[in-house]
Structures are given as C-alpha cells and as structure tokens.
Amino acid sequence: MSNAAQQFLEAAGTITRNLRHRGLIQTALRKYEVARDRKKSAFNDWSAARQSAAETKWDAINHLDTYLTEFASKIEARGTKVHWCTTGPEARDTIRGIIKDAKAKCVVKSKAMTAEEIHLNEALEKDGFEVVESDLGEFIVQLRKEPPYHIVFPAMHLTRDEISDLFERELGSAPTREPEELTMIARRALRRKYIQADVGITGANFAIAETGMVSITENEGNARLTSALPRVMVTLLGIEKILPKLEDLALFLPLLATAGAGQTVTGYNTLYGGPRQPGESDGPIEWHVVLLDNRRTELLADPEQRDALHCIRCGACLNVCPIFRNVGGHTYGTTYSGPVGSVITPHLRGMQEWKHLSNASSLCGACTEACPVKIDLHHHLLQNRRNAVGDSPSWIERLAWRAHAFAVNTPALYQFGQEVARIVEPLRLRLQGTPLDPVKSWTRTRDLPPVAPESFKEWWRNRR
Amino acid sequence: MVEESPMNAQERILARIREALKVPAPKPGSHGHGGHGRDVAPAPVFAFQGRPVQVARSWLPPGGSTPQEHLTRFAAASAELKTDFRCVESEAEAHVQLRQIADSEGWARVASHHSPLTDAATTALARPTLFTDGGYVPDELEVCDVGITTCDVLVAQTGSLVVNSRTSGGRALSVLPPHHVVLARKDQLLGDLTDAFQRIEQLHGTHWPSMISLVTGPSRTGDIERILVLGAHGPKKLTVLMW
Ligand code: SF4
Numbered sequence: 136m137s138n139a140a141q142q143f144l145e146a147a148g149t150i151t152r153n154l155r156h157r158g159l160i161q162t163a164l165r166k167y168e169v170a171r172d173r174k175k176s177a178f179n180d181w182s183a184a185r186q187s188a189a190e191t192k193w194d195a196i197n198h199l200d201t202y203l204t205e206f207a208s209k210i211e212a213r214g215t216k217v218h219w220c221t222t223g224p225e226a227r228d229t230i231r232g233i234i235k236d237a238k239a240k241c242v243v244k245s246k247a248m249t250a251e252e253i254h255l256n257e258a259l260e261k262d263g264f265e266v267v268e269s270d271l272g273e274f275i276v277q278l279r280k281e282p283p284y285h286i287v288f289p290a291m292h293l294t295r296d297e298i299s300d301l302f303e304r305e306l307g308s309a310p311t312r313e314p315e316e317l318t319m320i321a322r323r324a325l326r327r328k329y330i331q332a333d334v335g336i337t338g339a340n341f342a343i344a345e346t347g348m349v350s351i352t353e354n355e356g357n358a359r360l361t362s363a364l365p366r367v368m369v370t371l372l373g374i375e376k377i378l379p380k381l382e383d384l385a386l387f388l389p390l391l392a393t394a395g396a397g398q399t400v401t402g403y404n405t406l407y408g409g410p411r412q413p414g415e416s417d418g419p420i421e422w423h424v425v426l427l428d429n430r431r432t433e434l435l436a437d438p439e440q441r442d443a444l445h446c447i448r449c450g451a452c453l454n455v456c457p458i459f460r461n462v463g464g465h466t467y468g469t470t471y472s473g474p475v476g477s478v479i480t481p482h483l484r485g486m487q488e489w490k491h492l493s494n495a496s497s498l499c500g501a502c503t504e505a506c507p508v509k510i511d512l513h514h515h516l517l518q519n520r521r522n523a524v525g526d527s528p529s530w531i532e533r534l535a536w537r538a539h540a541f542a543v544n545t546p547a548l549y550q551f552g553q554e555v556a557r558i559v560e561p562l563r564l565r566l567q568g569t570p571l572d573p574v575k576s577w578t579r580t581r582d583l584p585p586v587a588p589e590s591f592k593e594w595w596r597n598r599r
Numbered sequence: 600m601v602e603e604s605p606m607n608a609q610e611r612i613l614a615r616i617r618e619a620l621k622v623p624a625p626k627p628g629s630h631g632h633g634g635h636g637r638d639v640a641p642a643p644v645f646a647f648q649g650r651p652v653q654v655a656r657s658w659l660p661p662g663g664s665t666p667q668e669h670l671t672r673f674a675a676a677s678a679e680l681k682t683d684f685r686c687v688e689s690e691a692e693a694h695v696q697l698r699q700i701a702d703s704e705g706w707a708r709v710a711s712h713h714s715p716l717t718d719a720a721t722t723a724l725a726r727p728t729l730f731t732d733g734g735y736v737p738d739e740l741e742v743c744d745v746g747i748t749t750c751d752v753l754v755a756q757t758g759s760l761v762v763n764s765r766t767s768g769g770r771a772l773s774v775l776p777p778h779h780v781v782l783a784r785k786d787q788l789l790g791d792l793t794d795a796f797q798r799i800e801q802l803h804g805t806h807w808p809s810m811i812s813l814v815t816g817p818s819r820t821g822d823i824e825r826i827l828v829l830g831a832h833g834p835k836k837l838t839v840l841m842w
Contacts, residue, residue, distance in 0.1 A: 174660075178660055179661060184659060186627070196624075207609070219612050220608065271823070288822065290822050293823075314826040318823065318831055329775075357833075359774045359812065360774060381800065382797070385656065402816055403774075403814060405812040408809055408811075416734050417737075417770050417771050418764055426612070436619035438622045438624040438625070439625075
C-alpha cells in the first residue's frame, strides 16, 4: 500500500468517528443543497443547459492548441506578458522571478487552487516575502497553517468559535460569536494590505480565446482589489480554463454559481484583458499571465478521461459525494479532493501512489449527476481502478481469480467446495470478525451471506 | 515523443497538446453507453447543431421579454441580493434621493468620476469629491464614504450591472469605498446575460478596457458557517438609482 493510501485510511478512520465534524459538514451542505435546488429550478431546462456546457467545453478542450494560441496572442497585444510553464517548479520560479524583479515586499493574493497545486505560498515565504491570502476562508486557513478544506469553501470545517479563538490568538481581536463581526475583523486586517502590497496574485476561472481575457469569479471583492491597487499583477491558471467565446460566459457563469454555491451568478465576475491601458486611472502597470500545464497534457492524452479537463472547479461533486461528506476534505491529502480529485490526482501525481482514491467511492454516481459540465466522473473512477490494475497487477488477486475460474469450470470441484463450505459454516460464523478470521478486515463491518443449506441442483432434484 | 531542445516553452506545450489530440475523444453526453473499453467512442445521447451556447439561452433562467418585465425581474433580483434598487421618475428625483442617503449616512467625502450623469449628481450633492480620472492616491480613495459611478448595462435575469475600468472611473472606485452607488438610465436595462455580453461587445469591442466587471449585489461572504455576511472586502451597500 502506498504512503498516501496509508495516510488516507488512518485519517478517514479518525474523522468518520468525529461526530462534531460530521454535524458541521452536514449542516453546511444541507444549506447548500436547499439554495442550489432553488436556483436550479429557476432554469428553464437545467439538463439541456448542462449538455450545451459540456459540448462547449468539449470544443474548447479538443481544439486546445488553437484556442490557447488565440488567447495568448490577443492578450499579449494589450501589453500582457504570457508565460508558458510545463511544470509546477517552472511556474513557481517564474513567479518568484517576477516578484524579485518588482522589488516587492508584500504580496496580496486572492483565492487560486492552482497556486495550492504548485505550493506557491511556501516558496514565496521561503524567499522572505509576506504573502497575505485575502479571501476570508483562505485567510482563516492560512492563519491556521493548513490547506483549504474544500475547493470552494476553504474554511467549511470550522465553527465561529474556533475562528474567533484563532483571530484572538493571531490578530489580538476581542472574542465574538457573530459571523458579521468576525468578517469585519478580517476586513480591517486586510484593507491596508491591498494598498501596501506591491504585487497581487490571482487565479482565474475562465480564459476567453476570442477576446483574450481571463474571467475571475468571486463573492467578496478581494480579487477585484487585488487586481486594482498593486502595481504588478500575476494571474496563474491551468491551460484547461479556455472557453472559445465571450458569450459562452452567459451560460457558464450561471452554471458555475448555481452548481457551486446555489447563487444565480456569483457576486463579482470580472474580465481582465490587460494591464492598465492608456487613459485609465488605476490598475497594475505590469500584468503577467502564467499558463500552467503540470501534466494536464497527460490527462489530455487519455481520450477516455479527457473530459475531466472540462472541470470548472465548482465543487458540486464534492458536496454531493457520500465519501467526501464523511471523510472531509483534508483526508484526501490532495489539492483537489472529492470525486474530481480522485479522478485527476492519479493522472497529475502518479497512478500507483494515488490509485486508492478511486476506491474511496461507492460508485453511486451522485457526482456525475451533479456535475454542471457532465463529466463522467464515476465511470472514470472505475476506469482508474482498471488502469491501476492493468499497469501493475497484484499477483495474489490474479491467482485468486485463476483459482476461482478453475473451480467454477470444474463441476466436481465446485460441488466439493459447496460441501466443505456447508460443513465449516458454523465454525465460520463463530470466527467472523475475530482475530482468527482470515478476512476480518472485510467482515468486521460487513456480513458474508450465509451458505445456502442446499444448492439449486439439489433443490431441483428433490422436487421432481 | 516530442523533441525537446530547440523549442521554447510555448512550442513545447503546444506540441504536447497536438500530440495528445491526435486521438479523438468521444462527444459528451454519452454516459454509460458503449461500456468502458478504451477504444469505444459511443454516440452522444443528443447534440446541438451550431454553437450550443446560442441555443442554451432558452434554457437558462429567463430575463423577461418586455421592458416592464425586465424592471420587475431586476427589482425582484435586487431585493434578494440586498441591492437597494430605486427606480425614480426623473434625474432630479434621483438627486433628491441621493441627497437623502448622503444625509442619513453622513457622507463627508465622496468619490466619483467625470461623466454627464455623475457630474450632475456630484454637483447636486455639493460635498468634497475625489475624482479618480487621470489617477489618484489610493489612501485618499480609501477614506471616502461612497463611490458613485455609471455603468454599461444592467441585467434583469440576474440583478447584475456592468462597470469597466475606462468609463466607470477605474478598477477600485466601484469596490474600495464601503458604499457603491450606480446611476443608470432605464434603457440600459437588458433582459439576460447573452444580451449583456452582446451590448458590451458593441460598446467596447474595438477598444477593450482592461477590466470589465459584472457586479451582482454588494460584496458578500458565507465563509463562516455558510452564514451570509455583506461587505466582506468590497462595498457593504450597493444602491442603484435608475430613471
Ligand atoms: S468535476 Fe464537475 S462537479 Fe466536480 S468540481 Fe468539476 S465541474 Fe464541478
């Protein structure tokens, strides 16, 4: 078993017994479900809208070279510098270089899962820069020195009391039970930072090929401030974020907001097409767009699972996943958790190390049903299981299946097996779940069906 | 394999993409059809002719088809978003309302930009005003009580409005002060997002501003126990005055 698998099992074993955690997640997600269902019902036809989004993304991903080239040339024409990075370290070094060149001290950052993916903050802090997360949820988990719990709701696993204690400890604020008051503490702490920061770093939700723009979705206004006041702006995004046309946003913005958070559209959806243009009163003097591959092209090379690159990171599949709802986000030990994380992580970080994630699924298909771009998530989990075995078959399993095949193909042996099973059945029932049980890790939480007192053949014979 | 040496990073990534795309992928919407074999490319359940998004419009939440419907929907969406939406008879009436808000909130300093609508409004307000056109000191904008701007369009379907960095006073004016007031004419209100993006393309398509923002309600967060709080980092209040 890989290290990651071992850690997953241990963490899952602990947290599934944590009733406080379960209560918190269930309450939060129930609120989400109510809001989402209400917004979904405002659509004239939700499933047809999903299908058209899936086809639009299919077009984008299957002509990725054309659209990326168009995007880059249009956005460069307005004075943006585009950097193409094959690996995480390459992207990290590119951004470190930009910040050094800017002679920056303070960096303010708005939410970007891609930055988590390449461990940008750690690298920048090692270089001695102060990096401030400005999204409230990200700000909270940054103070706690832990990764985001969920790709959309980073601090979903915390109660207001824990957050109040944290602020009291780290910021010296007075304790409070009011979410409003807690939010204002963060607002005051960050306000100066936007003005002081020399560099602002953002992620992006979509890259529009037709007009050469990125689109950033947020509720708080922190990304807008991050890209308004610092004199240098850096935007980091995966190459799969492409959409062909500006008008596509008319479909994708409502889908993202409805599936992701139960909103009609998110508070701020902002298009950026360049650094400050002549005649404009503010905005960065320099803008760097960093395009990240980081093995997305490996996923692209698998036509069966290529649609996993359609993902718009709405988080809907996490929210409905019975596994995620029980083991929580941190158990996965990955940047992208939940069903979509289980599908793509083996491609991004190695099949053998991460194949256990495809087994962390009941294959109920709730994720596929929830996905606004119709990614075939649960079939991809099955395919990962198949591919993992195909790449590195387990000899014990192969032997077991061989023996099974031999036995069921040899009637005499099969019958003999039945007789033996019936004789040892009482003993088996005694041993079930005890340390002497050879399959106790299975039977500890499950029942084996009892052996039938007579076989079908015998039954038939006796009744004739 | 792809050759490495003479190519720059861009060419390298594009080459990898082209290599990967040599094998076609099945069309979307074919869940569970055709088994799980690696080589099966099942037919989609259904597929659209032409660009799907143009058809998709009819499946989205509706925006209404008459100006009256647009108004009703925009008002309903605003109420839900906690946007203070006021549709008034005339510009003069809008100025009266604006002065009332200014008095009740005790605005000491106002920030705005130059345009016919905002100039008339700031004159009517007669308070110290910071104009962001041509540059400003961020600390001075930060202490203003309100940012007053125009907008490009408003969207009935979603209760949104669109500001941009060239004609709405820059990037920060509409998001740094604690109150954002938008002045708009009724004919700027459109039905849905598809209409809005078309209008934006007509307005700016030949000369894009560096930022275009679709603003939907005041700044908000649900990051603490999924409880809604307004004014996370952006404005706590959003007022739309329309005539
Ligand atoms: S896979 Fe689908 S549901 Fe999951 S985050 Fe991506 S877009 Fe959302």
